Amino acid sequence: MNWLIDLGNTRLKLAPLLPDGRSGDVRAFAHAQAAAVALEGIEAGSIVFLASVAEAKIAQEVEQALDARSVRVRRVRTQAQCGRLRIAYPAPEHLGVDRFLALLAASERPDGPHLIVSVGSALTVDLLATDGRHVGGLIAATPSHMRRALAERFAALDVAAGDIVDFASDTADAVASGTRAMALGLIERCLRQAQARLGAPATLLVSGGGATDLGDLSALHPVMAPDLVIQGLALHATRRAN
Secondary structure: OEEEEEEOOOEEEEEEEOOOOOEOOOEEEEHHHHHHHHHOOOOOOOEEEEEEOOOHHHHHHHHHHHHHOOOEEEEOOOOOEEOOEEOOOOOHHHOOHHHHHHHHHHHOOOOOOEEEEEEOOOEEEEEEOOOOEEEEEEEEOOHHHHHHHHHHHOHHHOOOOOOOOOOOOOHHHHHHHHHHHHHHHHHHHHHHHHHHHHOOOOEEEEEOOOHHHHOOOHHHOOEEOOOHHHHHHHHHHHHHHO
């Protein structure tokens, strides 16, 4: 059996590549376990399709662990075009491979156009037209990183976790509510701009391990897609295998 590894900035996601080209059950592990996990259950002679945005040292440790087990590693990188997907970036290598793979997975869905929001080490937003054309994207800080930045810069804002309210009467609540509102405001603005640009409402696809930091998105009618990168990796792997 061949395998898929999505190596992010903080976690490694691992899934089998099923015979029908889909990804199997996904397991996630912290970086501290990454090299050991790369060996677990992966048979010698297998092929691992690896997409990494992690530090070079972490990726190297995983590759070395796999190589020691006689597992072949095929590193996946961003391409200007793959299937229906066409990347907006003139220099494709400047677009993170995780965003590329999420776009690839979305390009095969029937509910486009799509606004893809991923909440991980950063908050990323990408707009994908129905025909597979990547319009472009944005990168911003997550609510948790905004709270941390305020705490590091201003001692008076280094407060305990607060509650989310519309208008706060306490500093902790004000920080929690304000940072989340900034992220939600960005997403709402992008949805409006997407409709204006494409002439149709975009389906909001939400992925990433930190998506819960955004709170209740029900008013925006999101489609939760936590394994979008792995799904794109499976598509890419299947195309390479064929």
